[in-house]
Amino acid sequence: MNGEHVSEEQFRRALAGHAAGVVVVTAAVEDVPVGLTATSFSSVSLRPPLVSFYIGQSSSTWPWLRKADRFAVNVLAGDQADLAARFAGANGDRFGPPTLWRTDHLGTPLLDGVAVHLTCSPYTTADIGDHVLVVGLVTGTRIAESGEPLLYHQGRFGQFTPDGR
Numbered sequence: 001m002n003g004e005h006v007s008e009e010q011f012r013r014a015l016a017g018h019a020a021g022v023v024v025v026t027a028a029v030e031d032v033p034v035g036l037t038a039t040s041f042s043s044v045s046l047r048p049p050l051v052s053f054y055i056g057q058s059s060s061t062w063p064w065l066r067k068a069d070r071f072a073v074n075v076l077a078g079d080q081a082d083l084a085a086r087f088a089g090a091n092g093d094r095f096g097p098p099t100l101w102r103t104d105h106l107g108t109p110l111l112d113g114v115a116v117h118l119t120c121s122p123y124t125t126a127d128i129g130d131h132v133l134v135v136g137l138v139t140g141t142r143i144a145e146s147g148e149p150l151l152y153h154q155g156r157f158g159q160f161t162p163d164g165r
């Protein structure tokens, strides 16, 4: 154990041991879809129904996303590792082929084939370290019947295996 200081490498290695579900946050600003992959998604409150994620201050998506008056959290299904990588990648049109998506009745982009959709309106944000905490009020949900999730652990994507009990 290190006393007061944790190096960035130690910090990254420790957090790589935390398995997390994977979401893609999507929104449309002036009809242009934006989105990025995040594992920092979490539930926050039941009454009212709040969820959160953290987005890097240096994210090129954040200046757009912060302008959106609604956004969607797409909880990725176990077979969507390619989609997760595409929405984290520096190059390419994230919403171009082969990404399959549509918009809901309010124009929010929704990815096809995901385990769960949560549609949200912005509730609050807070600057925390080098990230921004984004809290959303959940205004709608859609849950797929076979909702096996995608997980991220030790820098790799994988699928959830129930222990059978």
Ligand SMILES: Cc1cc2nc3c(=O)[nH]c(=O)nc-3n(C[C@H](O)[C@H](O)[C@H](O)COP(=O)(O)O)c2cc1C
Binding pocket: 022, 035, 036, 037, 038, 039, 040, 041, 053, 054, 055, 056, 058, 059, 060, 061, 062, 084, 085, 087, 088, 089, 152
């Ligand atoms: C598995 C995984 C999880 C990620 N989680 C987050 C996250 O929670 N918050 C975040 O800001 N970026 C996260 N990223 C990075 C973003 O997906 C994206 O690569 C980065 O923000 C650069 O793209 P941008 O300029 O569009 O933001 C994650 C990337 C991967 C591969």
